[in-house]
Amino acid sequence: MNATNPLILLVAAIFTHNIALVYILGMCPFIVISRNFKTALGMGVAIIFVVTLTAIIIWPIYWLILVPAKAEIISYLIFIIVIAATVQLLEMLIEKFFPPLQSSFGIFLPLITVNCIVLAVCLFMVLRKYDFIQTVFYSLGTSAGWALAIIIMAAIKEKMMLISDVPKGLRGAGITMIIAGLLAFAFMGFAGMITLQ
Amino acid sequence: MKALKIILFVLVMGTVSSVMLVGVNSFTQPLIFKNEEVKLKSAVLGALEITYETGSALAIFNDKVRVLDAGKTEFFISRDGAAAFEFYGPGLWGPISGVASINPDLKSIKAIKIVSQEETPGLGGRIAEHGFLKQFRGKEFFPRLVFMPEGKSSAVNEVDAITGATGSSRALERLLNSVLQKNAGILKEQLNNR
Amino acid sequence: MSPKKTVKRSFRNAKWFKALIAGLWQDNPTFCMVLGLCSMLAITNRMDNAIAMGLGVTFCIVFSSLLVSLFRNVIPSRVRMLAYMVIIATFVICVDRFLKAYFPPISEELGPYVGLIITNCIIMGRAEAYAIKNGPLLSALDGLGCGIGYTFMLILMAFVRETIGFGTLLGYRVMPGSWVNWVVMTIAPGAFFLLGVYLWIFRTIAKKTEA
Numbered sequence: 001m002n003a004t005n006p007l008i009l010l011v012a013a014i015f016t017h018n019i020a021l022v023y024i025l026g027m028c029p030f031i032v033i034s035r036n037f038k039t040a041l042g043m044g045v046a047i048i049f050v051v052t053l054t055a056i057i058i059w060p061i062y063w064l065i066l067v068p069a070k071a072e073i074i075s076y077l078i079f080i081i082v083i084a085a086t087v088q089l090l091e092m093l094i095e096k097f098f099p100p101l102q103s104s105f106g107i108f109l110p111l112i113t114v115n116c117i118v119l120a121v122c123l124f125m126v127l128r129k130y131d132f133i134q135t136v137f138y139s140l141g142t143s144a145g146w147a148l149a150i151i152i153m154a155a156i157k158e159k160m161m162l163i164s165d166v167p168k169g170l171r172g173a174g175i176t177m178i179i180a181g182l183l184a185f186a187f188m189g190f191a192g193m194i195t196l197q
Numbered sequence: 198m199k200a201l202k203i204i205l206f207v208l209v210m211g212t213v214s215s216v217m218l219v220g221v222n223s224f225t226q227p228l229i230f231k232n233e234e235v236k237l238k239s240a241v242l243g244a245l246e247i248t249y250e251t252g253s254a255l256a257i258f259n260d261k262v263r264v265l266d267a268g269k270t271e272f273f274i275s276r277d278g279a280a281a282f283e284f285y286g287p288g289l290w291g292p293i294s295g296v297a298s299i300n301p302d303l304k305s306i307k308a309i310k311i312v313s314q315e316e317t318p319g320l321g322g323r324i325a326e327h328g329f330l331k332q333f334r335g336k337e338f339f340p341r342l343v344f345m346p347e348g349k350s351s352a353v354n355e356v357d358a359i360t361g362a363t364g365s366s367r368a369l370e371r372l373l374n375s376v377l378q379k380n381a382g383i384l385k386e387q388l389n390n391r
Numbered sequence: 392m393s394p395k396k397t398v399k400r401s402f403r404n405a406k407w408f409k410a411l412i413a414g415l416w417q418d419n420p421t422f423c424m425v426l427g428l429c430s431m432l433a434i435t436n437r438m439d440n441a442i443a444m445g446l447g448v449t450f451c452i453v454f455s456s457l458l459v460s461l462f463r464n465v466i467p468s469r470v471r472m473l474a475y476m477v478i479i480a481t482f483v484i485c486v487d488r489f490l491k492a493y494f495p496p497i498s499e500e501l502g503p504y505v506g507l508i509i510t511n512c513i514i515m516g517r518a519e520a521y522a523i524k525n526g527p528l529l530s531a532l533d534g535l536g537c538g539i540g541y542t543f544m545l546i547l548m549a550f551v552r553e554t555i556g557f558g559t560l561l562g563y564r565v566m567p568g569s570w571v572n573w574v575v576m577t578i579a580p581g582a583f584f585l586l587g588v589y590l591w592i593f594r595t596i597a598k599k600t601e602a
Contacts, residue, residue: 017290024579027428028512073222073488074215076506077480081211084473113472116429116510123503128292169595174587181583188580191289191364203467210474214481221485228492236495313499318436318577319557 006137009130013141015190019117020149021183026117030150031176033108040154044147046108048140051121054086055139058122059132079122087113117146153179236312237283237296238262244298244310245275267387270380273298279307282380286372289364291315293324293372303381305337305353309373321365332356338377344370427513427541431548432582434504438561441549442542443497447486447505449538452514455479456522456534463523475518476509483508513537551585552576 019025026047033043058079066075091109094101112118121142125135156179160166166175238258242249249257265272265280273281278301285294293314298307311325323329336342337354344358344366345351358366430448434440458478459466466474487505490498498505508514517537522530553559556576558566575581 022579024433024582025429025507027432031428073218073484076484076487076509077211077214077218077477080476080480080509081473084476113476114510114512114515116507119510120503120507123506127503167591168598169591170587174590174594177583177587177590181580181587184579184583185575188578199467203470206465206467207470207473210477214477217481218484221488225488225492229488232492232495317574319572319574 006134009134010137010141013138014145014148015187018145018149018187019120019142020146021180021187023120025120026115026146029111029115030146030153030180031173033150033154035154035157037151037154037158040150043108043111044151046112047115047117048143048147050083050087050090050109050112051118051143052136052139053090054083054118055121055125055135057086058082059125059130059135062122062126075126076119079119083118083122084113117142149183152183240283240296240310240312241273241281241298244281244296244308245273245279246298246308247275265384265387267383270383272380272384272387277301280384281307282376282384284372284376284380286368286376288314288316288324288368288372289321290317293369297373297377297380299377299381299384300335303385304339305335306333306342306377307335309333316365317362321359321362323359323362324365324369329359338374338381341374342370342377427511428586429507430504430511431545432579432586434501435545435548435582436552436556436577437500438546438549438553439497440500441545443490443494444501444504444508445538445542445545447483447490448508448511448513448541449535450486451479451482451508451511452517452534452538453531454482454534455514456517456530457527459518459522460525460527460530466523471519471523472515475515479514479518480509513541547589548582548585552581556581 013019017023020027020030029043033039061078061082062075066072066078087109094109121139125138130138153176157176160175160179170178235254239249239254241262242254242258245262247257247261261276263274265274270282275281275298279298280301281296281298283294283296285292287293291314293311293316295309295311295313297309299305300307309330311330314322314325316322316324332350333356335353336356339354341354343350343352343355345355347357347360349355350357358370427448430444434444455475455478459475462474483506486508487498490501490505517530517534521533525533550560553561554565555573558564558570558572573581576585
């Protein structure tokens with residue numbers, strides 16, 4: 001069992017163990033969505049919602065149902081089904097009760113199901129044996145960290161479009177990679193700020 | 198009707214998958230358990246400096262090591278009185294886990310083995326290398342084990358840290374100090390109670 | 392219309408060959424469609440991990456595409472995505488267990504990234520774009536082509552990263568003793584930079600051959 005303070009987990013997940021820049025997860029949408037600041041913001045908010053919600057739902061399912069039943073073999077299966085179901089539900093809820101939100105982040109929801117980080121958060125939570133409170137803070141921090149990374153990327157790229165002359169071969173995915181590399185370097189400067197168990 | 202068909206389909210698919218996976222599980226589970234057991238016991242044998250050939254780890258372990266259950270911790274005692282135990286704690290980037298063994302005098306180290314760590318490869322990651330760990334042999338941990346800048350260690354309780362990996366070195370220093378003293382204390386109690 | 396002449400029945404025109412080759416170059420998942428990046432960047436710092444991951448992904452794509460194609464007329468349209476995920480997840484779990492049982496050191500290094508093959512965009516992408524509309528043999532071959540193309544990419548990345556970052560290749564020392572390891576290549580930033588450079592090279596070549 002882990003004895004790490006949940007608040008420490010939260011801060012570490014955003015900075016020193018940023019899931020996009022240290023663990024390199026959630027890359028596919030990272031490259032595509034970060035073209036535009038507003039879209040990045042929308043995607044970021046949507047991710048925070050979905051990741052935290054699914055982590056909260058999956059923790060009890062894993063520890064209170066699968067483990068006592070010795071059914072860990074089907075855990076990935078269950079996780080992915082719950083994630084898909086949660087996203088569907090969220091989509092339906094937003095359509096029915098919060099139509100204005102639909103345009104700002106509703107359109108990203110289907111994409112999120114395949115975003116590695118939703119599943120990754122569940123896998124890490126299981127691997128590191130976090131308890132419930134730790135899971136909540138960890139999922140919040142991880143998704144916030146990913147959102148932070150994607151928003152910074154979008155801001156940088158938007159500026160670059162205006163003032164830089166990127167070589168033809170590098171345009172699009174190539175330059176995104178280089179920027180991401182520099183960002184990853186920068187985030188390494190946070191190391192030692194926190195010791196994460 | 199359509200909804201029913203969908204639900205039926207999902208159920209059937211789910212069941213078929215689960216059945217298939219349970220089958221795979223029964224095949225692989227025993228092997229996986231055995232792998233974990235071998236991993237732990239090999240690390241213990243390594244820490245106790247008992248040689249073994251690949252494949253015979255379990256047999257040699259059962260023959261030459263005695264397990265002492267002290268409630269929360271297990272001690273692995275070799276024939277010459279050295280005691281090994283697992284340790285786990287925070288490193289700089291992630292948890293460090295390993296097996297440490299102490300000499301019968303209960304105040305000096307026999308060997309340290311790092312089983313898993315998430316430090317920077319080539320820098321902090323070198324804490325897991327044999328070249329770094331062999332310096333711990335015979336070092337004392339009372340009053341405490343001190344990590345000195347590389348090349349400067351001299352006293353019997355000083356070891357060299359890794360240049361360029363201050364964070365990882367400090368984390369390891371903290372970790373080793375806490376687990377070595379604590380476990381030596383527990384072991385002393387256990388042996389006195391006999 | 393082309394003048395009448397006997398068309399050489401070259402196997403190059405055969406549908407199966409085209410399906411296989413497409414995944415390797417034109418439709419190479421990484422370079423053209425920028426998919427499957429998570430594994431590409433995270434685990435390619437060692438060649439053995441890269442090969443294991445590549446083989447694992449190829450196994451999953453081939454069999455998932457095969458199964459999706461076999462059941463393409465049975466899967467209700469509304470639950471397509473869910474069906475793909477269940478099928479893919481099943482095979483991924485098999486790969487994960489297989490590695491844990493027979494190759495524990497590799498399984499430990501890859502860790503949760505094996506489970507993340509489920510969300511690897513390539514597998515789902517192929518299922519949705521190809522397998523759901525084509526026959527089993529073609530789908531399997533398409534999957535194989537994509538898988539091999541992907542593995543090839545992983546190997547390219549790992550080749551540079553392990554050699555420069557660790558001085559070894561598959562564990563064997565290849566750089567001279569005086570080589571100072573470029574540690575950056577073994578961690579996240581190096582991966583990003585290397586992929587950026589590769590993308591640059593490949594895209595420039597592709598544009599030149601297109602023109």
